[in-house]
Amino acid sequence: MENLRFSVDVDAPAQHVWNVMLDLDSYRVWTGAFHEGSTYEGGWNEGDEIRFLGPNDDGTASGLFGTIVESRPHEFVSIRYLGDIENDVENREGPAVGLHESYSFSETDGVTTLVVELEVPDEWAEDMRGMWSEAIVTIKQLAERPRSTKS
Known part of the structure; x- marks a missing residue:
């Protein structure tokens, strides 16, 4: 098991x-x-079930499914995985069961430090490092885009 951490201002x-x-x-x-x-079904409130899904050919x-263990809007969210989904079928056994993932948001003077922490099986670590490294940069780019006013 590896613990991965990604951070961006x-x-x-x-x-x-x-x-x-x-x-x-x-x-x-992102x-x-x-x-x-990729998409998700469910919510980000404490106790909500959530399914992270990607389409197959x-x-x-x-994908993966889990429960939101803790949620403090605009500050912190923690997910505990209950299993994986393969071809629309939930599997409550296997390497994803019991893994945790969390997102922390801390703001100072209008700059937010986003920290992503996750546990992954050793065999997933290299892929997750690459994917999260790209994803966190995309989140930064999306969040820093000029915000247009909707009319």
């Missing part, structure tokens, strides 16, 4: 970085680093 308020990371539309953009077409989905 984002020139935007914590609430905005939280929204960019967790709102479904922008989530679909998670392209993991799998094009045959129209089914694969």
Whole structure:
């Protein structure tokens, strides 16, 4: 088991970085680093179940599912994985069961430090390092884009 940690400073308020990371539309953009077409089902509130899914060529989905263990809006969210999903079928056994992942957002003078921490099986570590390194840069870029006013 490996513990991975990624951090980036984002020139935007914590609430905005939280929204960019967790709102479904922008989530679909930055998670392209993991799998094009990634999405989630569920919510980010404490106790919510959540499914992280990517499409397969045959129209089914694969990914991970878990529970939100702790959620403090614009500050911290923690996920405990309950298993994986392969071709739309949940599997509550295997390497994902019991793994944790968390996102911390701390703001100082309008700059938010985003920290992502996760446990991964050794065989996933190299891939996750590459994917999260790309994903966290994309979150920063999305959050620092000029915000347009909607009319």
